Amino acid sequence: MKRLAILLFALALPCAAAAADYTVRPELSQLGFNGTYQGAAFNGSFGQWTAAISYDPAHLDSSKFDVTVTLASARTGDHDQDSALPGADFFDVAKFPTAHFVTTGFHQEGAQVIADGQLTLRGVTKPLSLTVSFRSQGSSAVMDVAGALKRLDFGVGTGDYADTSVIGANVKVTAHLQLASK
16 A cells, blocks of 8 residues: 555656746846826836746746845936935935845735735835736746835835825836746
């Protein structure tokens, strides 16, 4: 009986599926954010970041994201905002040069896939959930993710900038990723 159990286990191993590993094509991908300043919407993006992506919508249990963002690479296109973002009141890149997001799991909500994870920003780690849209295209894929966070939960925008009537409390994060199979 013991031999039969070992044989069945050995036969089941090849059926255990793993998520596919992808390389992000940075020249075709974007990691962005948007919020409001004095009631007007603004958009920004990060020019430097890395992402390790393993994903299979049929095997969410083996999927994972690990993303590191260089905060000094944030740009909004507005000189004043771009000058302020690296400073102590916002990202404080002298003390906290990177942000880090790593998934803790994935789940389905209806037809939507949600990536649950932990975001560390300015030395504060909090849960963050992202919606995931994935389209396989042979040996490549397109992935879009989106989520929202409260900037003050991470200490972004302190002092005079903590006033949410001037700078909105909520910041939406988005990514559009062109992926190539490894």
